[in-house]
Each structure stands twice: as structure tokens, then as C-alpha cells.
Amino acid sequence: MTEASPADIAKNAAAEAAVALVEDGMRLGLGTGSTAVFMVRRLAERVKAEGLTLRCAATSKSTAELAESLGLRIEALDEIGWLDLTLDGADEVDPDLNLIKGAGGALLREKIVAMASDRMVVMADGSKVVDVLGAFHLPVEVIEFGWQTTQALIARVLDEQGLDHRPILLRQSDDAAYRTDEGNLILDLALERIEDPARLSAALNAIPGVVENGLFLHICDLAIIGRPDGSVAELTAEGSEEEVE
Numbered sequence: 308m309t310e311a312s313p314a315d316i317a318k319n320a321a322a323e324a325a326v327a328l329v330e331d332g333m334r335l336g337l338g339t340g341s342t343a344v345f346m347v348r349r350l351a352e353r354v355k356a357e358g359l360t361l362r363c364a365a366t367s368k369s370t371a372e373l374a375e376s377l378g379l380r381i382e383a384l385d386e387i388g389w390l391d392l393t394l395d396g397a398d399e400v401d402p403d404l405n406l407i408k409g410a411g412g413a414l415l416r417e418k419i420v421a422m423a424s425d426r427m428v429v430m431a432d433g434s435k436v437v438d439v440l441g442a443f444h445l446p447v448e449v450i451e452f453g454w455q456t457t458q459a460l461i462a463r464v465l466d467e468q469g470l471d472h473r474p475i476l477l478r479q480s481d482d483a484a485y486r487t488d489e490g491n492l493i494l495d496l497a498l499e500r501i502e503d504p505a506r507l508s509a510a511l512n513a514i515p516g517v518v519e520n521g522l523f524l525h526i527c528d529l530a531i532i533g534r535p536d537g538s539v540a541e542l543t544a545e546g547s548e549e550e551v552e
């Protein structure tokens with residue numbers, strides 16, 4: 308068996324601490340990405356060991372498939388209606404718990420699910436914690452029709468807001484354009500710093516061809532940060548950091 312990497316130990320520690328927040332009877336949103344994979348595994352273990360009764364909605368087809376393969380029943384979000392808690396990963400977390408998400412391409416469903424939850428808890432390793440959002444590419448989900456026009460309009464928004472950026476790239480998968488679970492395309496924005504994420508998010512979402520962007524603003528309630536030694540810290544939007552046993 309190969310030894311777990313320090314990053315995987317950190318992700319698993321964060322996932323385990325997040326899954327410890329789950330209580331019997333909860334309605335859960337299950338995130339997407341490599342940290343979410345640890346979370347789904349730990350959750351399935353708890354369900355098996357403790358006989359928990361949960362209702363789960365998934366933020367992607369891949370998460371739904373994994374969860375079901377581990378014995379968790381996945382329901383459509385609309386069958387459940389409202390969720391108590393969503394557990395998800397992130398690409399960047401700032402001190403206000405604003406996030407960049409969407410490296411895994413699931414930002415649209417992730418935002419719908421997170422916003423349909425009383426509480427969103429992010430699990431991440433320390434490399435995701437930043438002072439200012441923006442060094443990681445910002446994904447924008449767009450419809451295929453007129454996507455190059457949408458790309459040009461996005462570039463105009465970035466210029467108007469004085470944001471340094473490199474060319475806006477259409478995300479690829481193998482030799483073809485990447486498709487989201489909704490069949491849309493993703494444009495990745497390589498910025499430096501996003502000083503005013505609310506202004507940028509509003510301007511992007513005002514472009515007709517844009518479906519959603521990867522800025523999650525004032526949605527996350529708690530970030531659990533795993534470390535390579537297996538310990539975790541909790542970050543809240545009030546700026547406090549708490550060590551967790």
C-alpha cells in the first residue's frame with residue numbers, strides 16, 4: 308500500500324472533522340473534489356458504523372456515483388428541498404471565508420446546494436488559505452451559444468475593473484472543450500488579486516452568457532483546515548482560528 312501524501316493526510320483530517328459535525332436525521336449537501344472524496348468515504352463509514360439516517364444531495368455526478376457506490380442514497384435536491392449542512396472543498400479561502408471554487412467544474416451545482424443549506428462548511432488543506440482571493444484561476448460557467456462573445460464581454464469587465472489578467476482560457480478536457488454536468492463550458496480567468504470580489508461577481512453574472520462564477524461570497528460559515536500532521540484548525544468569518552483536538 309502506498310503511503311498517504313502530506314496533502315492527503317491534511318485533506319482527510321479536514322474531512323473527518325467535517326463529518327464529525329453530521330448528526331442523525333440531517334439533510335446533507337455533498338461537495339465535489341478530492342477533499343470531498345475523503346468526506347464521502349468518512350461519511351459512509353459513519354453511516355455504516357452508527358446506522359445514521361441521512362438524506363443526501365450531491366453537487367456532481369461524480370460525487371453521486373461515489374456516494375452510491377459506498378452505500379449512501381442520493382436524492383435530487385428538489386426531493387429534499389432544504390439542507391441542514393453542506394460539506395465541500397474550496398480552491399481558495401480568504402479571512403472572511405469568501406471562496407474561489409470550481410476547479411473540479413462543479414461550481415454551479417455547488418453554489419445552488421450551498422445556498423440551499425442552513426450551513427456550509429468548507430474542508431481544505433492549508434495551501435488554500437489566502438489573504439486576498441485571485442491567485443487561483445476563477446472559473447466562470449458559460450453557455451456554449453456565443454461563448455466567444457461572452458469571453459470578450461468578460462475581458463471588458465476585467466478591464467473596466469482594472470484587474471490585471473492573462474488571456475481568458477476555455478477549459479479543456481483531453482482534446483475537447485470541458486463540459487460541466489449541465490453541458491456548459493468553463494472559462495478560466497487568470498487574475499492576480501480580486502480586491503472587490505462582490506463587484507466582480509455581480510458584473511460577471513450580469514453578462515447574459517454567464518451562468519455562474521466561482522466566487523462564493525458570504526456563503527461559507529466555517530472552514531476546517533487540515534494539516535499534514537493530521538491536526539485541524541477551524542476558521543470563522545469573525546477571523547478567529549481555533550485549534551481542534
Ligand code: 5RP
Pocket residue numbers: 338339340341342343395396397398407408409410411412413414417
Ligand atoms: C469543485 C470544487 C472543489 O471543491 C475545489 O476545486 C477543491 O477541490 P480539491 O478538494 O480537489 O482541492 O470547487 O468544483
